[in-house]
Amino acid sequence: CTTTGRTTPVQVTGPYCAGALDLLPQSLVYVLDVSKYGSGSGVVTSNPAGIDCGSDCSATNAYATLITLTADAGAGSAFTGWSGACNGTGECRIVMDANKSVAAAFYDSAVDADNDTLPDYWEQQILHAYPDDGIDAIEDVLPEDDFEGDGLTNREEYSRQTNPTDPDTDKDFYTDLEEIQAGSDPLDVDSVPAYEKTSPAIAGGANHMVA
DSSP: OBOOSSSSOOBOBSHHHHSSOOOOOGGGEEEEEEEEESSSOEEEEEESSOOEETTBOEEEEETTOEEEEEEEEOTTEEEEEEEESOOSSSOEEEEOSSOEEEEEEEEETTOOTTOSSSOHHHHHHHHTTOTTSSOOSGGGOOTTOOTTOSSOOHHHHHHHTOOTTOSOTTOSSSOHHHHHHHTOOTTOTTOOOSEEESSOGGGTOOEEEOO
16 A cells, blocks of 8 residues: 655555554654575565565565565575574564565575585575674585584584574474484474473483383
8 A cells, every 4th residue: 555645655565554544654664675695596575565576675664564574596596594684594574663674595506615515505504593603604614513513413414404503403392313313204393203302302301202
């Protein structure tokens, strides 16, 4: 919708469009800017609509609008993470209470610039995990390191396609290493070891066998 009663009408999305307010003060209108970088290709879209980047990489939104951004990699590319107002590799959720910017990284899935057997796109997951962890380039991501301390090296995480930044990839309260040792699938939340835990995986709680 377009707000009324303003010198310069502004196209906005969010709750004000569907509600009774048809006059939106300038102080309650914020801009979300999306950018992309990396050697690969991809598109970032938003819900509610407004961002399709691609070509439409900026949108004006009403105060308190919740924006969900989704990144879709192009053929031969991989989405490796957000920076700016979001981080990680999942959906990016932003509440518009100020002007905000987000960058999405897409990398060629076949490139291994540092020749360490870990593709650059995969190393980007670790590179983007925490801003102040001292890992500033793909050369800092070493195959034999264990980034999140779950007992699996980065090389093993890549081989098994587990998440190198989360010790419990499938969020079933068993660490990836526990599942591998027990013969269950660390990528499948419905595949669990034949014992129950008395506390979450990250806490390292005691286990007991299922009767």
